Amino acid sequence: MLRIGLLLLVLPILALMGAYFVELGDVRECLLVQDGHWDYLAGTCRDTPQPFVPWIDRHPWLVNGGMLASLAGLACCMVGLYVKRR
DSSP states (O other): OHHHHHHHHHHHHHHHHHHHHHHHHHHHIIIIISOOEEETTTTEEESSOOOOOOHHHHOHHHHHHHHHHHHHHHHHHHHHHHSOOO
C-alpha cells in the first residue's frame, strides 16, 4: 500500500511539471527566437498580441485529476504507515 501511495503521490506531480515545462519551452521559443506572441488557446506563435489564459483554465482535467491522484496517494501512504506489517 505504501509503494502504491508513493507512486500516486509523486508521478502526477512530475507529469504536471513535465507538461507545463514543455509548453513553457514553446512559449519562450516563440517570444525570444521568433519574436512573436504566444496564443495560449491555440498553442501557436502569432504576430499579434494574444491574451494570457492560465494553465488551469486550459487543462482543468489534467490539473484537477493530478491533484486528486496525489491526494489519493497521500491517503494510501498514511494508511500504509498506520497499518502494521504482518
